[in-house]
Amino acid sequence: MVIDPPEPVAPITPLTTSTATATTVVATTPVTTPAATPVATPAATPVTTPAATPVTTPAATPAATETAPPHTTSATTLTETKKPSKEEEDARVAEEIDHLMKTVKGLPDYYKLIDKIGEGTFSTVYKALDIRRDLYHNGDWEPQLMESEEEQKTMNQYVALKRIYHTSSPRRIANEVYILRKLIGSPCISPLITAFRQQDQVFVVMPYIPHDDFKKTFHEMPMLEIKSYMKALLTALHYLHKQNILHRDVKPNNFLYNRRKRTGYLIDFGLAENEEEGRKLEEYTAKVDAKSQNNMFIQSIMGYVKNDARHQVRANRAGTRGFRAPEILMKVTRQTCAIDIWAAGVILSCFLTGRYPFFLANEESDAMMELAQIYGYREMKKCASSHGRTFSTNINIPLSRIPWFKLVEHLNKEAIQSWDTKDYKDALDLLDKCMDLNPKTRITATDALQHPFFSS
Numbered sequence: 001m002v003i004d005p006p007e008p009v010a011p012i013t014p015l016t017t018s019t020a021t022a023t024t025v026v027a028t029t030p031v032t033t034p035a036a037t038p039v040a041t042p043a044a045t046p047v048t049t050p051a052a053t054p055v056t057t058p059a060a061t062p063a064a065t066e067t068a069p070p071h072t073t074s075a076t077t078l079t080e081t082k083k084p085s086k087e088e089e090d091a092r093v094a095e096e097i098d099h100l101m102k103t104v105k106g107l108p109d110y111y112k113l114i115d116k117i118g119e120g121t122f123s124t125v126y127k128a129l130d131i132r133r134d135l136y137h138n139g140d141w142e143p144q145l146m147e148s149e150e151e152q153k154t155m156n157q158y159v160a161l162k163r164i165y166h167t168s169s170p171r172r173i174a175n176e177v178y179i180l181r182k183l184i185g186s187p188c189i190s191p192l193i194t195a196f197r198q199q200d201q202v203f204v205v206m207p208y209i210p211h212d213d214f215k216k217t218f219h220e221m222p223m224l225e226i227k228s229y230m231k232a233l234l235t236a237l238h239y240l241h242k243q244n245i246l247h248r249d250v251k252p253n254n255f256l257y258n259r260r261k262r263t264g265y266l267i268d269f270g271l272a273e274n275e276e277e278g279r280k281l282e283e284y285t286a287k288v289d290a291k292s293q294n295n296m297f298i299q300s301i302m303g304y305v306k307n308d309a310r311h312q313v314r315a316n317r318a319g320t321r322g323f324r325a326p327e328i329l330m331k332v333t334r335q336t337c338a339i340d341i342w343a344a345g346v347i348l349s350c351f352l353t354g355r356y357p358f359f360l361a362n363e364e365s366d367a368m369m370e371l372a373q374i375y376g377y378r379e380m381k382k383c384a385s386s387h388g389r390t391f392s393t394n395i396n397i398p399l400s401r402i403p404w405f406k407l408v409e410h411l412n413k414e415a416i417q418s419w420d421t422k423d424y425k426d427a428l429d430l431l432d433k434c435m436d437l438n439p440k441t442r443i444t445a446t447d448a449l450q451h452p453f454f455s456s
């Protein structure tokens, strides 16, 4: 809601149509207004860090972004767009691949693109045949992926070629490559083979990792597989966090789990960053906040302040909805590796409740209300105040917390019967520790791997 600063009470104009936004406030002390902070600061610097450059000659670059036509809300002009058939889609992908093979000079000498396997805002990922594989030393990464030498010889001729669009900031691209290079050899983390740039397009090459679709398979996984999934994910986070790097976007689509092999690999380091970066932002914000201390005139008022002259809280809010830790929702500037553990906990909650996604809210304030429905008013208030924020709402939420076992019993009763009682109890305890509202007491990846859940 929006209020005029001089008014002592809150007259209300909803900020959005969302119910929670109209009534929920996380006010900061002393700063309140929400500030969008894009993770990747657009910079004018050219890309420089990509590693080995097998392909270098400039060539015509295909348009990297498709901008969607502006949406219209008028009922009279809305037309239903027909979903392309499988054949149409295949033809479109074949055309796109053909175009790339012709326009990215040198590409056909190294890779034969076979299929498109992923498409996001900043990149497209292709499956490709690594034509020159046998000419290179692959010993750095092959043993990590393949069990036997035989398998190494026969299987992995394929690579995943991630084409990062030029719309992604150079800083973000360089960061992704830099972090992947740093992590080479880390268990359960996708190895980097190489990276190359052609004009404004960057290609990151990784081994192709055969994996199962989480959405289709998570509810079929027995407890033993839930354990291997979580163990592989926490192993990846253990090695990542050991280097003080936060992934920032832990979710099933970024963790390629193979059911047959019972292991998985963390991918997509586009949002990853060193904890140190977060610390710098915190210091900067603290300095600016200190200057705006004299603007504390509305601490007791509910709602967002209209035309608020005070400094806005700047916090990294990268990540994917449903997986953001409470401290991200509360715009805490100093974010730590604990945010990844929260996201891993959300994945465990999907397994246990049989719901994916588990959290559904689009808006951040709605996301906070989803949390409040589980954790209750008291704990949310405590959590907010530990971050120097104020949590206040006139939406009906329980005063105290709903224990996880009650939720699981309510949502996934049948599955509980198939689980060993000790496993189930341990899983609940681990979930509780991963989804601790307080990042300071939240379990670390290293400790989580020692949890009794993994000991049997």
Ligand code: ADP
Pocket (backbone or CB within 6 Å): 117, 118, 119, 120, 121, 122, 123, 124, 125, 160, 162, 190, 206, 207, 208, 209, 210, 253, 254, 256, 267, 268, 269, 270
């Ligand atoms: P984005 O930054 O666009 O999310 P990702 O790196 O997450 O890109 O890759 C998008 C999708 O491409 C993944 O969810 C996965 O399905 C597929 N993918 C990415 N890397 C690999 C890989 N090494 N092996 C197999 N599939 C992959």
Ligand code: MG
Pocket (backbone or CB within 6 Å): 120, 253, 254, 268
């Ligand atoms: Mg991704």
